Amino acid sequence: MKKFLFVFVALAGALLGNFCAATEEQPFLVLASTTSTENSGLFDYILPEFTRDSGIQVRVVAVGTGQAIRLASSGDADVLLVHHRPSEDAFVAQGLGVRRYPVMHNDFVLVGPAADPASVIGQADMLQALQAIARSESLFASRGDDSGTHKKELSLWAEAGVDPVVDSGAWYRETGSGMGATLNTAVAMGAYALSDRATWASFGNKGELKIVLEGDPRLFNPYGVILVNPERFPHVRASLGQAFIDWLVSTRGQALIAAYAIDGAPVFFPDAMVDH
Amino acid sequence: MSEVFSAVATAVELVVRLDPDLVEIVALSLKVSLSAVLIAALVGLPLGAAVALVKFPGRRGAVILLNAAMGLPPVVVGLVVYLLLSRAGPLGELGILFTPAAMVIAQSILITPIIAALTRQTISDLHEEYDEYLCSLGAGHLQRITTLLWDGRFRLLTGLLAGFGRASAEVGAVIIVGGNINHVTRVMTTTIALETSKGNLNLALALGIVLIILAASVNAAAVLIGDAASKRYG
Numbered sequence: 001m002k003k004f005l006f007v008f009v010a011l012a013g014a015l016l017g018n019f020c021a022a023t024e025e026q027p028f029l030v031l032a033s034t035t036s037t038e039n040s041g042l043f044d045y046i047l048p049e050f051t052r053d054s055g056i057q058v059r060v061v062a063v064g065t066g067q068a069i070r071l072a073s074s075g076d077a078d079v080l081l082v083h084h085r086p087s088e089d090a091f092v093a094q095g096l097g098v099r100r101y102p103v104m105h106n107d108f109v110l111v112g113p114a115a116d117p118a119s120v121i122g123q124a125d126m127l128q129a130l131q132a133i134a135r136s137e138s139l140f141a142s143r144g145d146d147s148g149t150h151k152k153e154l155s156l157w158a159e160a161g162v163d164p165v166v167d168s169g170a171w172y173r174e175t176g177s178g179m180g181a182t183l184n185t186a187v188a189m190g191a192y193a194l195s196d197r198a199t200w201a202s203f204g205n206k207g208e209l210k211i212v213l214e215g216d217p218r219l220f221n222p223y224g225v226i227l228v229n230p231e232r233f234p235h236v237r238a239s240l241g242q243a244f245i246d247w248l249v250s251t252r253g254q255a256l257i258a259a260y261a262i263d264g265a266p267v268f269f270p271d272a273m274v275d276h
Numbered sequence: 277m278s279e280v281f282s283a284v285a286t287a288v289e290l291v292v293r294l295d296p297d298l299v300e301i302v303a304l305s306l307k308v309s310l311s312a313v314l315i316a317a318l319v320g321l322p323l324g325a326a327v328a329l330v331k332f333p334g335r336r337g338a339v340i341l342l343n344a345a346m347g348l349p350p351v352v353v354g355l356v357v358y359l360l361l362s363r364a365g366p367l368g369e370l371g372i373l374f375t376p377a378a379m380v381i382a383q384s385i386l387i388t389p390i391i392a393a394l395t396r397q398t399i400s401d402l403h404e405e406y407d408e409y410l411c412s413l414g415a416g417h418l419q420r421i422t423t424l425l426w427d428g429r430f431r432l433l434t435g436l437l438a439g440f441g442r443a444s445a446e447v448g449a450v451i452i453v454g455g456n457i458n459h460v461t462r463v464m465t466t467t468i469a470l471e472t473s474k475g476n477l478n479l480a481l482a483l484g485i486v487l488i489i490l491a492a493s494v495n496a497a498a499v500l501i502g503d504a505a506s507k508r509y510g
Contacts (some may be wrong), residue, residue: 030374030455036471039470039473039474044458059455059457059460060457060458061374061455061456061457062456067489074362074363074364074365075363075364075368076360076362076363076364076373076374141380177473178473179473180472180473180474180475181472181473183475184472184473184475202474203474203475204474204475204476204477205475205476205477206475233363234362235371
């Protein structure tokens with residue numbers, strides 16, 4: 001029995017010791033970001049380059065913009081990279097973040113079934129398209145998760161003068177999940193959905209869905225990066241975080257963002273040089 | 277059906293090729309879930325035995341509570357552990373949110389009731405067989421607990437395996453407290469969730485098959501070791 005206990009305790013010690021040792025590796029920072037940047041493969045493309053340049057590892061927690069901001073607001077991340085300008089400005093105004101830097105943009109696209117029951121194909125105006133979807137009561141899959149894309153979608157409905165939430169459960173389906181999961185749902189239901197271009201381009205299960213409307217200037221989708229305020233949260237890895245932001249908006253970081261392509265087409269367009 | 281066949285093919289390919297990412301993810305899954313089983317066993321085995329053997333007021337209630345806690349929803353456990361470990365929470369100082377340690381904590385909480393409840397049942401049954409013997413020894417509570425845990429060790433394996441199964445299969449808790457960070461906290465289940473959300477359904481299903489094979493291997497290993505040991509020590 002003693003031998004048994006000894007083995008047990010030794011095993012426990014070895015495993016737990018392993019975890020403690022794992023915390024003393026290379027310097028790292030925690031980046032709260034959105035599923036679109038992760039799922040599109042952008043981070044897999046640019047982050048190893050940053051780590052090679054700086055020796056800093058970036059640990060990405062990819063969630064919706066709303067949840068990413070909540071994580072950062074509790075001090076659980078060092079840097080925030082999201083895509084909802086009003087929320088970003090509020091984050092900085094509340095003193096939770098130091099300053100917003102423009103990083104890149106792309107655009108949203110409306111995807112829908114090739115059969116196009118709301119006759120959206122050929123239209124250029126997003127608001128008219130949404131009105132047509134509501135009028136024909138065609139299925140629409142909404143994120144429904146307080147993400148940047150969801151907030152954008154709600155503001156477009158508001159602009160179109162339609163309140164889809166009253167028809168929630170009927171033609172308007174709120175999935176309450178990430179972009180990819182919502183696209184899976186939309187494919188299965190033959191529904192329309194709003195997606196950022198990067199996630200759509202890299203999505204592997206497009207089924208009968210295709211882009212039915214793009215190019216409306218309202219569908220502009222800018223991403224900003226913000227250092228979580230170290231005065232508010234003393235444990236924030238401020239120097240590492242700022243190094244990452246500086247790299248991201250540098251010529252090198254911006255060139256890498258521009259160079260990232262899916263199927264030969266770029267999906268993010270650098271912004272840092274333009275806005276200054 | 278063709279999806280399932282192509283997923284099986286992908287699974288076989290991943291395993292045969294020993295895909296380095298897959299190896300890393302499998303290793304972390306095993307490390308996290310086995311650690312959780314270890315911790316949960318250290319708490320759950322004595323706890324279950326004590327509830328089985330020690331008479332105290334409210335014991336029936338404790339048994340009901342223990343059995344009910346086997347069904348703790350992982351996502352709620354994840355949320356509670358997140359709130360505790362968040363920088364804004366009471367244990368934020370530790371700074372272990374989004375690390376494997378946080379995942380071990382969440383899984384330990386999830387499976388301790390399973391191990392404790394199954395231990396209680398096993399020990400209760402054993403106790404009926406051993407009661408006279410223990411009485412004749414004049415054994416106290418502590419001696420009864422250690423004796424029965426030791427004599428029932430092979431039967432208790434089932435409880436530990438149930439705990440491992442639950443820990444390695446859940447996604448709701450580890451994705452909240454681990455954050456599914458590539459090369460840091462990405463395990464089998466969170467990878468499957470991620471690949472599903474990317475629309476890579478074939479790869480997701482293939483990883484699911486690998487996870488099932490992994491669970492079967494751990495169970496087989498435990499049964500074989502148990503058999504060998506019980507032959508030797510009787």
